[in-house]
Amino acid sequence: MGKYELIATAAMGLEAIVAKEIKDLGYEGVTENSRVTFTGDEMAIARTNLWLRTADRVKIKVGEFKAFSFDELFEKTKALPWEHFLTEDSEFPVSGKSVKSKLYSVSDCQAIVKKAIVERLKKAYGRTTRFEENGPLVKIEVSILKDVAILTIDTSGAGLHKRGYRAGQGEAPLKETLAASLVLLTNWSAEKPFIDPFCGSGTIPIEAALIGQNIAPGFNREFVSEQWGWIPDRVWEEARMEAEDVAKYDQPLDILGSDIDHRMIKIAEGNAFEAGLGELVSFKQMQVRDLTSDKQYGVIIANPPYGERLGDRPAVESMYREMGKAFESLDTWSKYILTAHEGFEKFYGKPATKKRKLFNGFIKTDYYQYWGPRPPRN
Structure with a gap:
């Protein structure tokens, strides 16, 4: 199994509770604004998605670097091992945000990151033609804060607050x-x-x-990362079996x-x-x-x-x-x-x-x- 840098995102004020939940699952987290970063394998991805009651999402951090120009953003994105996470048919939309950075045009940043990933995958898979993107969904985000770019992949899909039981709700439902x-x-x-x-x-x-x-809050729902070939089915089966047992x-x-x-x-x-x-x-x-x-x-x-x-x-x-x-x-x-x-x-x-x-x-x-x-x- 691989080791990944993972990020559990959280609403402001809830970071310490998310960090405690992560620790209770056996992982050590570092708390920052609206997120807790920790290291884990494929099983950690499955377990944290199933068990975190107070986090919004679990993301994989693919890379973090300074980027002051579009060329720099392109080259440093292209240098990352995208082929580990994306197959030839993966559908990989890129979303983005930029705060207090030289690269302030979010749409340009998204387009450049997408192009850089395509170039990386073409080389990795020996392709010259375009990718169809009709396979499993892999959502990528480029987030630039004070000229530092962080590239992540969302493993959750629908936010973790969507447990699957809320058939009805009132006017101002509590998450x-x-x-x-x-x-x-x-x-x-x-x-x-x-x-x-x-x-x-x-x-x-x-x-x-x-x-x-x-009861694991995510026990009765699905996660987007269950469709990814590089996380074996047995990982999800084991994680669900553990949840059932406890x-x-x-x-x-x-x-x-x-x-x-x-x-x-x-x-x-x-x-x-x-x-x-x-x-x-x-x-x-x-x-x-x-x-x-x-x-x-x-x-x-x-x-x-x-x-x-x-x-x-x-x-x-x-x-x-x-x-x-x-x-x-x-x-x-x-x-x-x-x-x-x-x-x-x-x-x-x-x-x-x-x-x-x-x-x-x-x-x-x-x-x-x-x-x-x-x-x-x-």
């Missing part, structure tokens, strides 16, 4: 990768009760259930999602069923002010409305007050609330133990953490 991050940033474990009082289409409870039963399907869970909208409850139930968790996660139509529980030492994760439109603010702020009052009785529970509303603590009625900055898409949010007491040791 599955962010939902999983919200769970992993708490002190929740599978034996504790769990409530999401603004569950929408059920993403947070479903991600919690996948974590609770140690899943804890017998682990009981106490997970509830509630929402004020009965239509969202129906959608959430459908999504949980699609994820194979229909019997494990409960959903209930309910307002947050009516939330009660006689259970102890549970975890609440809430992604309530933010009141971004000025007209919505009074209703949202009133609901934050109701939430604060309802949560007061759950004094042994830990509560975690994601919102972009900067005055949240004032309306909720209590300062957070800790705050963490996160992005929900392009919306800058804070994750307010209210830690409950530790349960007594038996």
